[in-house]
Amino acid sequence: MADPSSYRPKPGQIPDSPGVYKFRDEHHRVIYVGKAKSLRQRLASYFQDLSGLHPRTRTMVTTAAAVEWTVVSTEVEALQLEYSWIKEYDPRFNVKYRDDKSYPYLAVTLNEEFPRVQVMRGAKKKGVRYFGPYGHAWAIRETVDLMLRVFPVRTCSAGVFKNAARTGRPCLLGYIDKCSAPCVGRVTPEEHRELADEFCDFMAGRTGTYIRRLERRMTDAAEEMEYERAARLRDDIEALRRAMEKNAVVLADATDADLIAVAEDELEAAVQIFHVRGGRVRGQRGWVTDKVEAVDTAGLVEHALQQLYGEERGDAVPKEVLVPALPEDAGAVTEWLSTRRGAQVSLRIPQRGDKKDLMATVGRNAQQSLILHKTKRASDLTTRSRALEEISGALGLDSVPLRVECFDISHLQGDDVVASMVVFEDGLARKSEYRRFQIKTFEGQDDVRSMHEVITRRFRRYLQEKERTGEWAEESGASPESPASPESAESAESSGSLTEDDGRPKRFAYPPQLVVVDGGQPQVAAAQRALDELGIDDVAVCGLAKRLEEVWLPGESDPVVLPRSSEGLYLLQRVRDEAHRFAITYQRAKRAKRIRSGPLDEVAGLGESRKQALIKHFGSVKRLRQATIDQICEVPGVGRKTAEAVAVALAAAAPAAPAVNTATGEIMEDNGGTTHD
Numbered sequence: 001m002a003d004p005s006s007y008r009p010k011p012g013q014i015p016d017s018p019g020v021y022k023f024r025d026e027h028h029r030v031i032y033v034g035k036a037k038s039l040r041q042r043l044a045s046y047f048q049d050l051s052g053l054h055p056r057t058r059t060m061v062t063t064a065a066a067v068e069w070t071v072v073s074t075e076v077e078a079l080q081l082e083y084s085w086i087k088e089y090d091p092r093f094n095v096k097y098r099d100d101k102s103y104p105y106l107a108v109t110l111n112e113e114f115p116r117v118q119v120m121r122g123a124k125k126k127g128v129r130y131f132g133p134y135g136h137a138w139a140i141r142e143t144v145d146l147m148l149r150v151f152p153v154r155t156c157s158a159g160v161f162k163n164a165a166r167t168g169r170p171c172l173l174g175y176i177d178k179c180s181a182p183c184v185g186r187v188t189p190e191e192h193r194e195l196a197d198e199f200c201d202f203m204a205g206r207t208g209t210y211i212r213r214l215e216r217r218m219t220d221a222a223e224e225m226e227y228e229r230a231a232r233l234r235d236d237i238e239a240l241r242r243a244m245e246k247n248a249v250v251l252a253d254a255t256d257a258d259l260i261a262v263a264e265d266e267l268e269a270a271v272q273i274f275h276v277r278g279g280r281v282r283g284q285r286g287w288v289t290d291k292v293e294a295v296d297t298a299g300l301v302e303h304a305l306q307q308l309y310g311e312e313r314g315d316a317v318p319k320e321v322l323v324p325a326l327p328e329d330a331g332a333v334t335e336w337l338s339t340r341r342g343a344q345v346s347l348r349i350p351q352r353g354d355k356k357d358l359m360a361t362v363g364r365n366a367q368q369s370l371i372l373h374k375t376k377r378a379s380d381l382t383t384r385s386r387a388l389e390e391i392s393g394a395l396g397l398d399s400v401p402l403r404v405e406c407f408d409i410s411h412l413q414g415d416d417v418v419a420s421m422v423v424f425e426d427g428l429a430r431k432s433e434y435r436r437f438q439i440k441t442f443e444g445q446d447d448v449r450s451m452h453e454v455i456t457r458r459f460r461r462y463l464q465e466k467e468r469t470g471e472w473a474e475e476s477g478a479s480p481e482s483p484a485s486p487e488s489a490e491s492a493e494s495s496g497s498l499t500e501d502d503g504r505p506k507r508f509a510y511p512p513q514l515v516v517v518d519g520g521q522p523q524v525a526a527a528q529r530a531l532d533e534l535g536i537d538d539v540a541v542c543g544l545a546k547r548l549e550e551v552w553l554p555g556e557s558d559p560v561v562l563p564r565s566s567e568g569l570y571l572l573q574r575v576r577d578e579a580h581r582f583a584i585t586y587q588r589a590k591r592a593k594r595i596r597s598g599p600l601d602e603v604a605g606l607g608e609s610r611k612q613a614l615i616k617h618f619g620s621v622k623r624l625r626q627a628t629i630d631q632i633c634e635v636p637g638v639g640r641k642t643a644e645a646v647a648v649a650l651a652a653a654a655p656a657a658p659a660v661n662t663a664t665g666e667i668m669e670d671n672g673g674t675t676h677d
Contacts, residue, residue, distance in 0.1 A: 004061045008047045016040040019071040020081045022089070023064040030089035032060050035078040037329070039069050055548050056291075060093045075332035076339065083306045095269075095289050095303040106131040106140045108153075108200055113189055114161070114182045115196035117144055117153050130316070131203045131282060146239040148178040150210070151199040154192065155179065202240070204277055211240060255279045257320035258308070259350075259359050262300050263366035267291060267573060270370035271304045274362050277318070286369045290564070302327035309340050317341035322350050322359055374574075383567055384427030390568030391514070394560050395553065397540055401514035402426055406575045407458075407527070408518040409439075409450045410583035412620060416590045419454040420583035423512070424575050436586045448526045451517055455530035462511055463534060511539055518576050520545040520552050520559075528554035544576045603645045610637050614646070625650040 019039040023032040036042030046053075046061050053061065072078050086094055107120035111127025119140050124130060144155065154161065156171055156179070164170050164183040174181035182192045202210055214237050221230035259274045268290055275283035287304070295303070301323045309317050317340045327333045330347060337345040350356040388400040404424045411417040417439040423430040437457060439450045515531075517523045524543035531539060542560075543552040549569065550559035562569035600611045600621070617635045618624040624632070624646070632643035 004047050004050070004064070007064070007066050009043070009067065014040040014043050014069065015071055017071050018073070018075050018078045019069050020078050020085060021067060021069040022085065022091075023060065023093075024066045024068065025063055026065040028066075030085070030091050031064060032091050032093040033082055033085045033089065035075075035082040037075060037078075039071070043067065043069070055546075056093070059548060063093075075329050076335045079306070079329070079332055079336045083310045086306070087310070095291070095295055095300065104140055106144065106203065108196055110193075110196065110200075114154050114192050117155050117196075117199065129200050131200075145178075147199065147202070148173070149239045150214070150236045151195050151202065152178055152180040153196050153199050154182060156183075203282075211237060214240070255320070256318040257322055257355070258318050259322045259355075259362045260301060260304055260308075261324055261359060261362035261366040262297055262304070263363065263370045264291070264297065264300065265370070266577065267570075268370065268373070269300050270366050270373060271300065272362050272366035272369055273304075273308065274358065274365075275318075276358075284365075286366070288369065288373050296325075298325040298327050301325055302329075302333060305333060305337070309337060317345060319343070320346045320348075322348065322355060324349065324359070324363070384571070387427055387567035387571040390562070390566055391572065394551065394562055394568060395514070395540060395542055397513070399513070401512070401540070403510065403512040404514045404516060404575055405458075405512040406516040406518065406579040407451065407454055408576070408579035408583040409447045409454070410580075410587040411439075411450075412587065412591055415622070416587055417450055418583060418587045418590060419450060420579050420586060421454070421458060422575065422579045422582055424571075424578075427571055429578060434582060436582065438590075447519060448522045451519070451523045452526040452530050455515070455517075455527045456534065459511075459531060459534050459536055459539075463536075511536075513540065515539055515541045516572060516575055516579075517541070517543045518546070518579055519543050520550070524552045524554050542572075544572050546576075549573065600646065600649065603642070603649045606642060606646065610635075610642075613637060621650070 016038050018035075018037055020033065020035045021039060021043060022030050025031050034042070046057070046067075050058050050062070070081065072081060104119050104121050105124075107118055108129040108131075109116045109118070109127070110129050111125075120128070120130070148155070152173075155173065156164070160171060161183050164174075164181075168184055170179065170181040170184050170186075173179035174184070174186070180187045180192055180195060182189065187195075198210070214233050218230050218233035218237065221227070221233060255276055256278070257276045259276065261272050263270045263272075268288060271287045271289075273285050274281055275285075287307070289300075305321070305323075305327070317337055319341075321337065326347070326349060334345060334347045337347060350359050385400075388402070391397075392400045402425060406422050406424075408420050409417065410420070419437040419439060421435040421437070423433040435458070437454050439453055515527060517527050520543055524541060527541050527543075531537070531541065541554055544550075545552060545559070548559075549564075550561055551569075551572065552559050562572075600606060600614070613635055614624055614632070615621065618627060627647075629640065629643045629647050632638060632646055633640055638646075
């Protein structure tokens with residue numbers, strides 16, 4: 001682990017101008033690329049006290065061994081250079097989006113003499129016009145089959161085209177008039193390219209022109225009594241309308257926009273994009289990423305824009321890009337997008353109307369994409385088996401931990417201290433065996449004592465259930481160390497010694513192979529001490545610290561660091577996060593119940609709405625108790641008399657019952673504290 005001060009540039013060496021910087025590790029590999037309006041200010045932020053840095057930023061600067069920078073003239077140039085360097089070096093600490101699946105596109109090869117319409121996947125090629133992406137290849141083929149009636153563009157491969165040109169006979173599509181057969185000279189290269197351009201215009205959303213043109217031609221044919229031609233034109237119009245109906249109308253006809261939404265948690269993020277052309281959803285795609293750098297929603301949006309439009313030009317960049325949060329350098333990003341398009345691009349957050357509603361739909365798709373990604377990753381048996389094996393190897397266990405229990409402590413300023421226990425078996429959550437605890441022996445912000453108490457209570461119950469099982473085994477003649485016969489097992493179930501009265505297993509009847517605590521060395525030591533005091537020596541203990549995702553073992557001075565891409569670390573994180581969620585949910589429920597029955601209920605004339613407004617304004621009853629009467633009056637709907645009544649009620653309910661100075665409006669009390677979930 002490197003000391004950032006060892007490679008920190010000298011004062012005054014860094015220019016105060018826009019630019020792009022690279023951090024390199026000891027092997028000279030680029031591990032992070034960033035841009036800045038002021039290189040001096042941005043780089044100085046990396047060389048502050050390590051305790052003040054975000055955990056992922058701290059990991060990056062301690063992994064790096066050198067920093068370099070390149071000065072540019074504008075922020076737009078910085079954005080372009082940052083994108084090109086990220087593509088070139090693929091830095092490990094930058095956000096990297098990956099498609100959640102391989103999407104097919106409808107492609108028109110305008111770079112060929114006779115453009116071809118086909119389904120294409122993978123990297124985009126220069127000179128090819130793309131439409132989509134589509135959810136399935138068959139959806140593209142259906143659309144193309146309908147449109148070839150009106151725009152008979154070539155769809156055959158190069159081999160088929162050359163063979164037809166050699167023999168002078170077109171393929172089947174040429175005989176049924178779904179191809180203009182340029183291979184045998186029925187149309188000139190110029191006429192065929194015009195057909196391809198019209199096909200692209202229609203797919204880009206300019207549909208009304210062609211529909212109206214065909215309707216006029218149909219009417220003229222009918223007036224001239226050419227009914228067969230009129231009928232064919234009628235069928236062509238119907239085919240185009242069916243192709244249009246495959247894309248739902250969501251916005252005004254002239255709207256060309258891309259809508260980008262983000263769903264994220266502490267570890268991963270999912271991005272969904274809806275491509276709207278001519279008011280219709282023409283394509284949809286999604287990405288997922290590990291949040292390996294300290295990045296917020298605005299940063300995720302900026303990286304998504306870079307990846308989405310970095311290699312696109314022209315019509316691929318729409319007139320309007322709607323996002324959930326604007327990037328930090330929104331002006332530079334907008335200018336960059338406008339440069340890519342060759343015309344002005346609007347980058348904004350939708351505030352009302354149909355666009356805001358559609359953005360909500362895109363957001364729901366992003367949330368579902370994130371859930372599906374996590375579910376697929378968690379439900380894959382091979383992945384789960386590998387994760388358990390990695391945990392076993394990293395912790396030095398004799399066997400894989402098939403049952404893992406994780407404990408977390410939650411409280412608010414030392415009040416309503418609770419704990420959670422979640423259970424994972426074979427890498428999957430067993431929610432029916434989740435348990436929650438109220439910390440009984442004390443109140444306060446002491447997670448170590450709380451952890452010792454909850455581990456003691458859980459495993460004391462386990463020993464009690466084990467003792468009862470042993471007593472039943474002696475009475476029935478079965479040996480606890482050996483497998484029971486079917487008859488004795490049936491007797492055990494009927495006697496209720498292994499199950500509750502309703503047939504469910506005893507709450508703490510089964511021990512885990514591994515106990516995971518949310519925390520570092522102190523919490524791990526407390527858990528191990530509790531097990532030692534109970535004489536339990538066959539249960540392993542580890543802790544997962546949130547800040548650097550380090551795994552701590554009892555009695556070890558250094559943590560076990562699992563690779564960021566390790567499935568074992570991912571499983572431990574999921575277990576820890578689930579325990580954290582379960583504890584917070586319980587603590588908030590207790591807090592809400594306490595607030596409903598708290599001292600505010602004693603204030604005459606203070607209804608539920610104003611009580612909730614007071615709590616929302618100050619954040620907690622304790623902070624409300626510390627407020628002056630003038631500060632309480634700032635809450636909408638609360639007058640001075642009500643504020644004085646609230647202050648008196650809270651002061652009377654306080655442990656030391658402090659006095660209230662109504663002349664100055666000061667509540668004479670000092671109850672500090674911090675919030676911990």
